[in-house]
Amino acid sequence: MLRPLLFILFLSHSICIDDVNQLKAKYLEELIETEVKKAQNYKVRSDNKDLLGDVENSDQIQGGGSAGSVVASRLSEIINWKILLLEAGDINDDFTDIPYVFDAAALSDRNWGYLTVPQKNGCFGRKNRQCPYIRGKILGGTGSINGLVYSRGIKRDFDKWAEAGNPGWSWDDVLPYFKRIENFESKSINFTYRGFKGPLNTAYVKPNSRHQKAFIQANEEIGIPYIQDYNAEKVSGVSNIQHNIQNGRRVSGANNYVIPSWNRFNFNVTLKAFVTKILINKETKTAYGVEFVKENKKFRAHAKLEVIVSAGSVNSPQLLMLSGVGPKSELQKHNIEVIHDLPVGEYMKDHIGFLGFYFKSNNSDPILSNAQLVKEFLEGEGLYTSPSHYRCISYYNVRNKSSPNPNIEIAFAPPHPIKSTLPQFVNYNDEIKEFIGNINQSTYWNLQLFLLHPKSSGFLRLKSSSPKDFPLIDTRVFEDQDDLEDMYRGIEVALKLLETSVGKYFNLTLDLNIPSCSHEKYKSKAFWYCVLRQIALPAYHLSSTTKMGPRNDPLAVVNSKLKVYGIKNLRVVDVGIVPSTVTGHINAQAFLIGEKGADLIKLDHLKIY
Template identity: 40%
Template sequence: MTLLSRALRVIPVALLRLLVATLVREANYDHDYRYQVASQYDFIIVGGGTAGSVMAERLAEVEGWRVLLLEAGGEQPPESYVPAFNTFLFQSDADWNFYTTPQTHSLRFFKNNAIPYPRGRTIGGSSSINSMIYVRGNRRDFDNWEALGNPGWNYDSVLKYFKKSEDYRGVYTTKTAKYHGKGGPLTVENKRWSTPVAKAFVKAGQQLGYPVVDPNGPEQIGFSMIDVTLRNGRRWSAADAYLRPASQARPNLHVVLNAHVTHILFDEKNAVGVRFEKEGKERSVLANREVVLSAGAVGSPHLLLLSGVGPAAHLYQHNIPVVEDVPGVGQNLQDHPVVGGLVWTVPRGSSFNTTLLANPKNVYNFIHNAEGPLTSPVGTEGNAWVPSAEGDPNWPELQLAMVSGTPAQDFGLLSVQVLGYKKEEYYDHFQDILGQEGFILAPLLTRALSRGDITLASSNPHHQPLINPNFLSHPDDVSALVRGIKLALKVGEAPALRVEHSAKYHSKPLRGCEHETAYTDAYWECFIRHLASSSYHTAGTCKMGPASDPLAVVDHRLRLRGVSGLRVVDASVMPLVVSGNTNAATIMIAEKAADLLKEDWGIPITSL
């Protein structure tokens, strides 16, 4: 990162942080037990992110249990509470600042054929830095989890946990009411402010014959505006929903921030505690009952590998003593590859413009009325799912995201760094539309067939793991995304966008694909291999599955295979990533996991 680009990242964030701290006063939570850590607890939870926040609250409900939660990051940054500042949280001190490895089959438009890979390093984890989109997935995702050998994970069984977690404050109909929960910790709202083109996107879907749907209702096929995890127009992370109330009300829960867990401690094949670093000092703490690993789909496999649980040959390479040979640890990495380069320009006032965020009227409206553009995350405003071309038509292979804004609008000042573009490629392709308002229609592959992995760069816990999504290594993924591009172009041509908002597709041929005839399947394949990137929906790296599955890491009760006293609870256990954003499903997994753990320790479960 150059000195100028670093300044362009740091200075705006510092100013935003000062503004928010001055004008938007959030509750001050002093729940860091750094000076009171006991030598042992009943349960130790590693990671205070989405799943860890849920687990901490639910386990601490049992008064006789002492629970310790260790989070590598610090407090949620003040600017995270302003939904429109979400893009400033990537590559900040609240982010692990991971990068992928250089990719062979994709990312040709990106520097070193690699991209930044944001993961939350703060209380609340990625729920504190994400775009706050609440999408559960398709009911067939969960029915398939059970069909893969995981009893109790079908849709009818997990729906109650989605509802248990949710305090839905949006609009629903008599048809969709029974799919939503009221009074749960996680507040979910309809988007409070939308651009004109976002509303036109939904209208375009209707013009093409698709229904307007509740994205978390009985079926997924159709167009919709997004629901968001906000409360009164401000971000409502998993830490806000679960952890902070629990840490104030439950003296049996201790939370320690800036505590980097470096190893899980084993006695033979029994997990007995963890070793962590804080303020330059290393210490160990023991778990009388279980260690719960909720470090995320990157962090959980990384910590298991560092601790001697994983593919034996890989551990031997790094001189790590093998506790248990579990071949699936770090394997089965899944994500949602998304094509973010399909750009339309529109007249000023139709889409998002950064000047909206500095308008004093909008700032006042946010602070005093919880209204206006500052209440809305910058990025995706609407989603669509259409019938699959192959297989069950109601289990969509594609999600189409409507993004209000383009990489060209900021002249590359921040977008090049945040997204990881090659500067020369960026300016060549977008130079004609720099600074213009516009939108993106981004096809996202919901069930990619490509599989990547998380492996060790070294045995040093401070070295980042090697994150290889292996994007587009399976040719069928490219074919599906070609279908997605054709859908996006069709939506962009609908009268609601083309006529009513004068939307114009940025049709400049992509450099590097000139050898293909424009807009043929071969051209779009080339376009995809250059511009398809990540949705940051990492999953699957500690796969849940039966003993007959050679890559299964945990069983259907999320207990680690081959050892005792250790469970994994986060998005890494998904055998197949859900057909949508992953945060809602991760919360559901943790809600269900808490009940599974309580059952295994003889605690009666209140029926839902």
């Protein structure tokens, strides 16, 4: 009797799984269609009033972004420590776990909705000359709505940090942390540089399409060599891109650090909790807790050991200044009592991105339906398993071809069958929106060019003394003319791809009709300068607003142990501490900072670790 019973049970189970898979597919199809439609009608938030409303009186980490998720999870490993993680947003969801739709996810209340102040030298193709600043208001932070590119930076980046007076942050110091973070799927890669047992799954984009192979060949034809792994010893060259993806789903601080730790008895994750002030004893200059608002009620939470600010490179400096820690003149301007005078927000760095490089091609690959793409996604395959179709990445130095230290990155996206939400995503004005909206995404190659070490730097200031108001973000894009020149030289390299055998095979032709630049000779240097000022923007890799440095650094806010100068029991653990730009996207550094920050805290408070 046992065997027939088992047969009946297994048969019934199989039928149920088929039904469940059909329900999952239907649910995801409708979810994607609904969210993309909402994204196309997205209105940018203008302040934080929806988080506060009319409030009534009634060892912490503020901010559950990539770094905050890591440090909270790691500290909760110490069973006699009670960890409170406060996150202003909600938990990540089924939509954000689909890598491809990240740009639509950013056009929702999962994004803070920041804009820069009107720019003088760039962002001309944006409404009111204001570029958007995508920042994640969600568990996992921007790492829950970003493009998932995994690029660690190069040896020189971190050695430069150490040489600037930050002991413990050289390449040899940080490499073990990168290896601890990673679970790299390609086991054949050199074990000297990569990790294979960490929580952060890292993989090459799949499948390897004919367009990827073509892009790599075209780069080789113009002298840019193929390298297997740009996160190893050599970076300059072209490679298949690496993403933080596992089984076709997003890998993030939320999914891979916080949620696995969720049920620890000493770990409290409080969502939709907007921190408005750090509590600091004015006489002793000691941080002892925070004020936060949840469901229109004000709460206080006290910390026995430390207050750890991991709210990101926009919210962390704003919170410090609202709490009386920042530039004296700035605080006094807003009638905020000065507890400690520090250059919070006085320094800001970012890469500069040019996203408008479109080449027509003769591609005729079939367009797949949403239903087909969802079916493939549920099998861990297909377009939806990669972030917005990025497939390859190349690095080179436009000022010194033989240099091992690149200053330009190009990310390659082949033709794809989905209508893009890009025009609103980057806050284009009507002229640019019309141009890009008319592009047939199923036949175009798109190159996205990034200047990795711009000379221009910006700052972040308060708009008022109220946490209801957004801070003022001024990136001062293209303030330094050398940045325009370097991006122009990068464009010259990219245009050489048109003349390769690959370019001719795909019949690649530049399509860049910008009416505001029509007065310049097409493809001339003046034309490209005009186009860059119209379309280029800060690349959402914002850092350095709470800069790490030695005490004699006039722009330093924290020391090499991430402790805020002049205030006891207060640290900043997020990418705001980055002292200088890195060669690549910044999410990998957020995980690094979270891991190392957690170790620094443990070393300070545990007798044996």
